[in-house]
Amino acid sequence: MPELPDVEVFKRYLNSTALHQEISSAEVKNEKVLGSASARELERALAGKSFESARRHGKYLFVGLDGGGWLVLHFGMTGYLKYFKEMEDEPPHDRFLVNFGNGFHLAFDCQRMLGKVDLVESPESLIESERLGPDPLALDFPAFREPLERKKGAIKSALMDQRVFAGIGNVYADEILFQARFHPKTNSAQLDENDLENLFEATHHVLQTAIECSADPNEMPDSFLLPRRSEEKECPRNNGRIEKVKASGRTAYYCPVCQPER
């Protein structure tokens, strides 16, 4: 799940649970989720501190430590956060655990271990070192259009390119293309001004709506593809069956009637 809307939901969750409490200790439970900081460095950087604020850029979550420095979390394909009290409620694939002085815990659960936990100087330093593009929700239309006008390949791979926009992954790219009615293999160069404006509106609408729905497919409007994207179900506009194709190395679900090839 963890694309921009999911990570935004994690950020709000962390903000409403884990701020301003003394951290008694932190435990790296599986070193495969470590980035450049060692287990020891992480544990020492957190012990005795508290989380002061949370920020998100694209799919990254940054947690500010009192006294400086940031914990950074990337959720890979299967990561999520859980705040709990009793250890019997610890999630099953806990890879990194923060223990608070008040007896509660925050777990970074990451079944497939494709996520990352690290320390950075600032969100800006990671954005720069990873060369992440801007967060799409922070853009107006001219800033959104600008990088796409220089792209030549499939629009879906441009949307998913984290150096173009940070935060859009396979699922939400499909949703945006469904809402804007573009076939996933449409070439960016084919899009005119109107098309780009349509894509811009769809991007904002999809991401904002998903956040309002807590990134939960069960809460999303009937007009959304996402809740039915796993099987060959009926198109939300009742225009036939959803099909899947390989595009840019990923599975794309789309409606061949709503999103004709061109």
Place this chain on the structure above:
DNA sequence: AGTACCACCTGACGGC
């Protein structure tokens, strides 16, 4: 520059 493919991992699922 773009794309196709593999790797990293675990686990669920369908076919036999």
Place this chain on the structure above:
DNA sequence: TGCCGTCAGGTGGTAC
């Protein structure tokens, strides 16, 4: 029931 191939929403590297 068990084994096996395939697939999954993340990124990153390679070769063409």
